[in-house]
Amino acid sequence: MKNFDYYKPDTLKEASELLLKLDKSYIINGGTDVVVRLRNELMEPDALINIKEIKSLHEIIEEEESITVGACVTMNEMAHHKAVIHDFGILVDAVHYAGSGQVRNLATMAGNICNASPLADSATPLLVYDAKVLVYSPNGDREIPITEFFKGVRKIALEKGEIVTGVRINKYKSVKGVFRKFSRRKEVDLSTVCSSVASVDGEIKIAFGSVAPIPLRAYKTEEFLKDKELTDEVIKEASKIARTEVSPIDDIRASKEYRLDMVELSVVRGLEHIRDN
Amino acid sequence: MKYVGKSIDRVDGVKKVTGDLKYVDDLKLSKMLYAAVKRSPHAHALIKNIDVSKALELEGVKAIKTGKDVPQRAGLYLEDKYFMAVDRARYIGEAVAVVAAITQEIAFEAVKLIEVEYEVIPAVTNALDALKADAPLIHPQLEEYYHASIFHPVPGTNISNHYKLRKGNIEKGFEEADFVYEYNFYVPHVQHVPIENHSAIAQMDRDGSLTVWASCQSPYAVRQALSVAFNIPLNKLRVLSPAVGGGFGSKAGTTLEGVIIPLAMELRGHPIKLTFSREDEFVNAFVRQGLHSKFKTGVNKNGKIIAIKNQYVWDGGAFNEYGVNISKAAGFAAVGPYDVEHIWADSYCVYTNHPVGGPYRGFGMSEIHYGIEQNMDIIADKLGIDPVEFRRINAQKEGGRTATDSYITNCGFLECIDNAADAIDFNKVETPSGKYKLRGKGFAGGMKAPSMPTNVASSAIVRLNEDGTVYLMSSAQDIGQGSDTVLIQMAAETLSINPDKFTIKTGDTDHTPYEWQTVASRITYCAGNAVVKACEDAKGQLLDLASIKLGFHKDDLMLEDGYVKAKFYPEKKVAIGDLALGLTMPDGSGVHGPIIGRGSFIPPNTMNFDLETGLGVNPVAFWTYGAQGVDIELDTDTGEIKVLRVSSSFDVGQVVNPILLEGQLEGAIVQSLGTALFEELMLKDGKPVNNSFVDYKIPTADDMPEMIIIPVENPEKTGPYGARGVAEPAMIPTAPAIANAIYSMTGVRIATMPLTPERVKKALKENKETGRTYFGVDSDYEFHIK
Structure with a gap:
């Protein structure tokens, strides 16, 4: 492993300046992805910038309309937060399946989405909630809709010097839905396919992970379902449309065929859940 | 029975749950050097040349050895194994060279600098293909290999053993049958994944004696294999297995020890440590076939x-x-x-x-x-x-x-x-x-x-202390299965001494007595028999002395709760601790000396x-x-x-x-x-x-x-x-x-x-x-x- 410099700035400004100044510099947050990539020599940074000293990033802020989860809030802190549990059950379910209990004591949701793995566990719930990614930028703060955040495998919509400070999710009047993770083993495994299927204020929203270069929404399926009664026939047809919206590959975790079957199944079981509960 | 059949706590439990027990990788010895291994990226390749010059120039590198430094074959039943590939690499991950350096990081860096020239040759990656007539031979010299007589390698093929069982008359059997069915099955390779990765340290002193600390199930089998491979007499070769964090077979026989010994032989007085990564563990330790x-x-x-x-x-x-x-x-x-x-x-x-x-x-x-x-x-x-x-x-x-x-x-x-x-x-x-x-x-x-094998041997020694406590010595290894505890229970039963008065010592070929291997689900049975015999031997000595002391024939004496007692006059008794160093006579003279029981066992009549x-x-x-x-x-x-x-x-x-x-x-x-x-x-x-x-x-x-x-x-x-x-x-x-x-x-x-x-x-x-x-x-x- 190559040597690198390590910084622990107290402010976002300092962190951002370091990112701008130093070549091959990366943010380290919970470290559960970065450390593994360092060990396996998949990344060779010149500098790592730890943002955990920045106090404001550790908060979960509940407002009337929304909840904002700070970038440094760990998955376990978030998943045990009363307001988050109350309003964002699908997200809590998803986060429960991220890594192991030990990993979730360190890992953060911001880190999970910034790592931009196609199978990020927290991505599909954020997609169906239409979450906003809050970004500190040297040119002024901005918000990126989660649906525009993922750009490719390990590629995200941040410019140099920008730092994710948190994720804001609107509180909806009614959300009904399920997160489902298909994996070789139920606990402590990577998703073969993951999905969130929800009715958000009456509108069906569907998102998949691990079946394309990025976690994505199934817009065509959603469009098809608009204003339709969830009969068995409609559900079946929706599941077939969903199959066409994804582009999974064969890898050692599963074949393309199995992934497509699980995409279909997610839609069937997700919509049945919405209809029958 | 008092102690056999009872759920007593594991005797190694506190040490394990507190982390006080030290495993091989926990050991830090003075002047210790760290090893790293260069491995073959090819499944089957001839090694044309190995250039270690750049690696040797790296500061902190102390020595590098290749297969040519250990050309001798070794093996438990069939001597077909090289500790490092000599002129041919036979699987992806096979060791081809090993580095010793002053830090682990330098050793890893040095490995990257070793240049190996290979000629890739066709590989056999399916056992059924290996049996085909035109399959490349993986061990062309198989006929020269020494093997135990009960095995049957077939030279000129990839078959290392053909066991035949012919009972009754198979043709007649099928003729008599009303129905005949045929089915086939496949079980893939799996790994043991013990929680503790393999680790070994080797140190050779200037007088030629070699000490090996290894996370191994079988210190005596390791000693024997290394003695043959490196031509070191058994009395100059000490193998210690201080603790084993799960074996499941993967730490039976020798695995990584032979790779570092060539380094230790050159770098006298330096302990050389090699610890497998988890990735190594999957490939470079044994796998299930x-x-x-x-x-x-x-x-x-x-x-x-x-x-x-x-x-x-x-x-x-x-x-x-x-x-x-x-x-x-x-x-x-x-x-x-x-x-x-x-x-x-x-x-x-x-x-x-x-x-x-x-x-x-x-x-x-x-x-x-x-x-x-x-x-x-x-x-x-x-x-x-x-x-x-x-x-x-x-x-x-x-x-x-x-x-x-x-x-x-x-x-x-x-x-x-x-x-x-x-x-x-x-x-x-x-x-x-x-x-x-x-x-x-x-x-x-x-x-x-x-x-x-039919004649595998076990032994045990039991030593009594003057306060009535006991040392039990065996080379059965507690690899998590609980052997320390059950061997003590059987000893406690035989000597009628509470298990909490026992300490068991294992895993040191200089000090604990012979045990073939901790494998085969044989320890409770084989080592247990040796322990019981050792305790019966000690018991015999105790009864002899107590007979003099108490004035009863030894047939009328018994051991009970730390005492030798007269069977019919239980108030007539002597504490076992009082006899531990021998019996003191009324005139002040002593007889017999310390009580040490010994037990040896071989499974009877297996042929x-x-x-x-x-x-x-x-x-x-x-x-x-x-x-x-x-x-x-x-x-x-x-x-x-x-x-x-x-x-x-x-x-x-x-x-x-x-x-x-x-x-x-x-x-x-x-x-x-x-x-x-x-x-x-x-x-x-x-x-x-x-x-x-x-x-x-x-x-x-x-x-x-x-x-x-x-x-x-x-x-x-x-x-x-x-x-x-x-x-x-x-x-x-x-x-x-x-x-x-x-x-x-x-x-x-x-x-x-x-x-x-x-x-x-x-x-x-x-x-x-x-x-x-x-x-x-x-x-x-x-x-x-x-």
Whole structure:
């Protein structure tokens, strides 16, 4: 492993300046992805910038309309937060399946989405909630809709010097839905396919992970379902449309065929859940 | 009995849970250097040149050795193994050079600077291909290799051992049968994944004496192998195994020790440490061999099996020094725990360019029973006989014969079958937990003998202290199975001294007495016998002295609670501690001196088998029999299996420690469940593609079923207090029982492990589309060997 410099700035400004100044510099947050990539020599940074000293990033802020989860809030802190549990059950379910209990004591949701793995566990719930990614930028703060955040495998919509400070999710009047993770083993495994299927204020929203270069929404399926009664026939047809919206590959975790079957199944079981509960 | 049969706490428990116990990798010695290994990226290649010059220039590098520095072959049963590749690399990951440096990081950097020139040659990455006439030879000089006489390598082929079993008249058997069925099965490579990675330290002093600290199951076997390989007399070679964090067979024999010794020989006075990474562990330690199995079974319509002809082809990997014995053990148990009149079995251990196969809990039995027990199930179904009843009909019973034609004199198999079936209400239909779910039950039996040479020896020493406490010394290694505790319990029982007064010392060939190996589920039985004999020896000495002291004939004395007492006048007594250093006479003189008991043991009357027929009157010390039932739920859309309940009943002879036994049987179920559902070391053209916990999955707490353990106790007459081994046998039935449960629910038979959601889903889908019910192995169905 190559040597690198390590910084622990107290402010976002300092962190951002370091990112701008130093070549091959990366943010380290919970470290559960970065450390593994360092060990396996998949990344060779010149500098790592730890943002955990920045106090404001550790908060979960509940407002009337929304909840904002700070970038440094760990998955376990978030998943045990009363307001988050109350309003964002699908997200809590998803986060429960991220890594192991030990990993979730360190890992953060911001880190999970910034790592931009196609199978990020927290991505599909954020997609169906239409979450906003809050970004500190040297040119002024901005918000990126989660649906525009993922750009490719390990590629995200941040410019140099920008730092994710948190994720804001609107509180909806009614959300009904399920997160489902298909994996070789139920606990402590990577998703073969993951999905969130929800009715958000009456509108069906569907998102998949691990079946394309990025976690994505199934817009065509959603469009098809608009204003339709969830009969068995409609559900079946929706599941077939969903199959066409994804582009999974064969890898050692599963074949393309199995992934497509699980995409279909997610839609069937997700919509049945919405209809029958 | 006072102490045998009681659930006393593990004697090593506090040290283990607090972290006070030091494992090899915890040891930091002065002047220690760190090793790293350069490994072959090719499955099969000739080594043209190795250039270490750049690596040697790196600051902090102390020495580099290559295969040419250790050209001698070694091996337990067949001397085919090189510690580092000499002129040919035979699997991806084989060591070709090793570096010693002042830090681990420098050693890793230096490895990158070593340049190896290879000529890649065709590789053999399937055991069935290895048997083809035109297959590249992996060991062209096989005929020159030394091997133990009971093994039969076939020079000019890739066959390292061919074990034959010829019992009865197979042709006649098939003629007499009403029905004949043929099925085949495949079990892939799996890994032991002990929680502690392999680690070793070697140091050679300037006087030529070598000390090796190794996380190993068998310090004496390691000492012997290294002594032969490096030509060091046994009295100059000390092997210490301070603690073992799980072995499951992967730390039997030698693994990484021989790689660092050449460095230690040059860098005298420096301890050299090598510790495997988890990724190393998957590939560069032993793996469980893959198995292709095939069964042709003749059966009568009343359910009696008349004849079985079967073939086992073991994917032994690059070196088969240990694996040959697995193929032999499989032959002894060729048809599992069933009494079959006509048997024709061929068990082949075959070289491939795969990681090195070796001992793994079960020593072949889990692999063959995955086929045997599904074969039983299929045939029971064809005949319309209840699968449990079909097993009862064919079970080995007292008065019957084993596959090697030995008389069966002690067999609790039927009792185990009944217990396991009852505990799980085998024929009761259970309700699934929801829509899309099926629930069903499966059953399997199993048998195993200790797979060890006929004359393996054990010894123990017991030393009494003047305060009545005791040192027990053995080289049986507590690798997690609890041997420290049960050996103390048996010693405590024999000496009638409370177990908390004992300290056990193991794992040091300079100081603890000979033990062949901690393998084969043999420690409770073999080391236990030696311990009991040592304690009886000490007891004899105590009674002699007490007889003088108390004035009673020694037949009228007994040991009780730390005293020698007169049987009929228990108030006449002397504390054992008062006799520990000898007896002091009324005139002040002393007699006898310190009491030291010694015990030696070799399994009585186990004898070689006939090399042509494989038959033998008493080729193994004993057989352990058992059976399990499983209750599982299947999601038919996803293929996901949840194992809800498992019952397990084994005839253990005598339970020495009930809680430890339960733990061991539960651990066995879980390990077998892992192989059934998740585990496969995936090898693509010889390259391991999932050699880390990211993609190699073992069960978690979430996967634990409810486990019902029902021991049977038909005493083993040669066992200490009647005990026999069970550590490995207990792992055998779970996997085939799960496969059988899937069949019982779906009518789909999946002949290949593991039963991953994808594999199950695929079979169910195809079954729905085409009606196909039997999913055999991917490779050619027929494989014939002359």
